[in-house]
Amino acid sequence: MNGNSRSNIKPGIKVSVVQKQDQRTNKLTEGIVKDILTNSNNHPHGIKVRLTSGVVGRVKHVLPSE
Template sequence: MNGNKRSDIKPGLKVSIVQKQDQRTNKLTDGIVKDILTNSNNHPHGIKVRLTSGIVGRVKHILPEE
């Protein structure tokens, strides 16, 4: 599942994000959502979130629960 719809993203969800400086290489960082930063209902490049580690980026994939 991709991260373009805000309604799909919830705090505590495990996701893969791309940070601003990694957009050209599309390097992904995994983590747990702490805050949702995008106000609109959807975004073509992914909803911007802050992870529990403090890293900010746009959601590319929602990872399955383990």
């Protein structure tokens, strides 16, 4: 699943995000969603979230739970 739709993203799920400083290189960071920061239902660049580690980024992929 991609991260463009807010309905796909819930606190506690595992995702990969791209941070602001990594947008040019598209370097992904994996983590667990703590907060959803985007208010709109959809966003073309991905829903912005805060991970439990404190990292803020836009969701590129929703990862399967283990």
